[in-house]
Amino acid sequence: MAKQETIEQTQKPEFIYETYIRASAEKVWEALTDPEFTRQYFHATAIESTWQVGAPVRYEGENGTAVDGEVLEIVPGEKLSISWHVLYDEQALSEEPSRVTFSIEALNEQTKLRIVHDRFPSGSVVFESISQGWPWIIASLKSLLETGTALPVAA
C-alpha cells in the first residue's frame, strides 16, 4: 500500500481546473451529486448513483448514458473520485476509463471547487476533447449556483 501511495504522489495529473463559487460547500456538493442540478449544467444529463465506493455512477441523458464509471472514493461534502468512461463519443467506447476527482473546500463566503482529470490511457481520444469540455461545464455550474441560471447551450 505504501508503495502504491508513492506512485500515486509522483504521478502528475493531466488536467486541473479550479474555480471559486459564491455558494456554500453543501450547495456545491449538491450540484455535483444531484440529478436535478447536473441536468442544468452537464449537457442535460442526470447523475445517478447510490454513492458507495464501488457503486456505478452514470450521467443519463435523453439519448442514453453519456458517461459511466464507478465511485472510487467519497467523502461527502469534500471529495468525490470516480472512474470516467465516455459513451457519448463512439471512438471512446473501447477506451479504458480515466479518473475524475472533485474536491470542495469552504473558504469564508466562497467555496473552492477543484476538478482533477487524470489517469488517461495512452493515445486517449477523450484526452484530446477534455480541454474543450470542463471549462464550460465549470463556468456553467458557477453561473447556476451564483445566479440561478446555467449557461445557455450552443444551438
Next chain:
Amino acid sequence: MDLVFKALADPRRRSVLDRLYAEDGQTLQQLCALVPYSRQALSKHLAQLQKAGLVVSHFAGREKFHYLNPVPIQGIATRWLQKFDDRQLIAVAALKQSLEDA
C-alpha cells in the same frame, strides 16, 4: 476579474500561458528553460497568474507542477458573449484564424 485582465495584460505572462497550453503541468525549472528571462522574473509572473486563478499548482512528490486554468477566461467570455449565437462566433473565430494563417 480585474486580476485576470491585469495578469493577461503582460505579453510575458501570456506567453507563460501559451507554454502551459502547449504542455500542461510544468515545473518552474521546466518553464524557466523556455522563457528568455530570469527565474526570479518568471516566479513573479507565475505568482500573478496564480493570484488571478489562471494558473493552479499541484504537488506530486517533491515537485510543484503548474497548470493552465482557463475557467476564469471562460467566465469572461460567457459574461459578454453568451447572448450571441455561439456558432456565429466560432465561424468568425475560424475565419480570422484561416485568414491569419494564410
